[in-house]
Amino acid sequence: MKARPWLRGLACSLIMLTVPGWANEIEDDLIITPPPAAAPAADETSDSAAPPETADPAAPPVAAEADAEAGPAASPPVEQETASVNEMGPFRFLDTDVMPGTTRRLSWVASESFLGISVPTPVLVAHGTRPGPVLCLTAAVHGDELNGIEMVRRVLYGLEADELAGTVVGVPIVNLFGFRRSSRYLPDRRDLNRYFPGNAHGSSASRIAHAFFEGIIRHCDALVDVHTGSFHRTNLPQLRADLDHPAVLDLTQGFGAIAVLQSEGPPGTLRGAATQAGIPAVTLEAGEPMRFQPEEVAQGVKGIRSLLNHMKMLSRISLWGEPQPVYYESDWVRADSGGILFSRVGLGDRVKKGDVLGTVTDPITNTRIEVISTVRGQVLGMALNQVVIPGFAAYHIGIEKSRDEVAEEAATADELTPENEAPDADVEEAPSPPPVEAPEPPPEPLPETDERPD
Structure with missing residues (x-):
């Protein structure tokens, strides 16, 4: 028990x-x-x-x-390495996944074109293996500007995507309509670089600009828009940039010794619209239209590659022999008589006030009139030797003044200018009239005095 x-x-x-x-x-x-x-x-x-x-x-x-x-x-080291590798995924662009370390050729198609048909525009994309920004390179917004096409081609096909940090998007020919016709304009004789960021319900130019801006530019972190001179003019390789924006100023400092001209992005231009949208942008001007110029192309390519290094997208180094000149003011020197222009200076030459830049000779009377520089600076752009009329803009001079000097002179000019009068505008840089949205009748081509180098 x-x-x-x-x-x-x-x-x-x-x-x-x-x-x-x-x-x-x-x-x-x-x-x-x-x-x-x-x-x-x-x-x-x-x-x-x-x-x-x-x-x-x-x-x-x-x-x-x-x-x-x-x-x-x-956390274990192995897991950290795996996370860093997986951090760089595919780049989703134009409804396509571009894998890290690869280069793809895609196509952009405007939703609606002037002719009512789709025209695919080639887009080159190089997607790196390491995180970084998205840099966009555009050229031939004006269909007759050929140097930029070759610059974009050389840069994109010269990249090794597996050595790249970030992504480079290149559109060699934005205005494919004008390029096929060897024309600066769209088929409706409108300048595409007057309609950005565009309007989905506007004219043909506005719709094309809107589709391009939303489909391409909005996906980028920075923009380099390549141009040339227009209408028998040529430009020294240079940057046009609004230096009041810190991000734009930083962008210009990556181009090495290429000259920089302070210029607000005029309304309607791709550069101005991108900067307004918070995407730092510069215009790279180089050479003349309707020609491929090897020296200008090589200098532009070198500047863009220097920019990639500055943005830490590539580790290659480009050496420049001189510091970068920056001009906060410029002026156009005009011919005072009609005849044949013969230049005595070249692009990049430094001139003083009173120097003879060229002569205009009347072929009938043999009268010769000298074109005299009114300022001290560097020749940034000039007209090719041709027949000119009185008032023709012949030489674009970057004025050697500091930013403080320019601001002080501007303040003085504002005080001396009557309220009911406006100072004489530099018509080459002045904004164009507001775009005409009515499809009929189409406007005539913009006259020479209404052209902006952008």
Whole structure:
């Protein structure tokens, strides 16, 4: 009778040992576990981890305490390397995934064109293997400006995508309509670079500009828009940029020794619209229209590659022989008589006030009139030798003045100018009239005096 209580207790113990989970409960009581908030991360994030009640109880207490002390920074090195590699995923662009370390040729199609048909525009994309910005290069917004086409081609096909950080998007021929016709304009005789950022319900030019701006430019972090001179003019390789924007100023500093001219992006231009949208943009001017010029192309390509290095997208270094000149003011020197222009200076020459820049000779009377520089500076642009009329803009001079000097002179001019009068505008840089949205009748080509070098 005395043994019955002992036997009864032994039987109960054997029964409890057979209950599922009982042994785990005993072991959990023996292990010093952290508070619920500090539960192991594997139980929370891993899809393959077992529920807490069936988790492996054999983890030693010392390991648990070490994990708690180490915190989140104590993740294994292998996991850190995997995360950095997976950080650079495909670049989604124009409904296509461009994989890291690859270069693709895509097509952009405007939603609606002047002719009512779709014209695919080639777009080159180089997507790197490391995180970085998206830089966009555009050319031939005016269809007769050929130097930029070659610049974009050389830069994009010269990239090794597996060495690139970020992405480079290149559109060699934006105005494919004008390019096919060897024309500066669209088929409706409108200048595409007067309609950005465009209007989805406006004229043909506005619709094309809107589709391009939304489909391409909005996906980029910076823009370089390449142009040339217009209508028998040529430009020294130079940047047009609004230096009042810090991000734009930083962009210009990556181009090496290429000259920079302070210029607000006029309304309607691609550069102005991009900067207004928060995308720092510059215009790279180089050479003349209707020609491929190897020297100008090579200098532009060198500047863009220097920019890629400045933006930490490439590690290559381009060496320049002289510092970057910056001009906060410029002036056009005009011919005062009609005849044939013969220049005595070239692009990049430095001139003083009173220097003879060229002569205009009347072919009938043999009268020769000298074109005299009215300022001191550098020749940034000039007309090619041709027949000119009085008032023709012949030489574009970057004036060597500091920014403070320009601001002080502007303030003085504002005080001296009557309220009901406006100072003479530089018609080459002045904004064009507002675009005419009515499809009929189409406007005539813009006259020479209404052209902006952008």
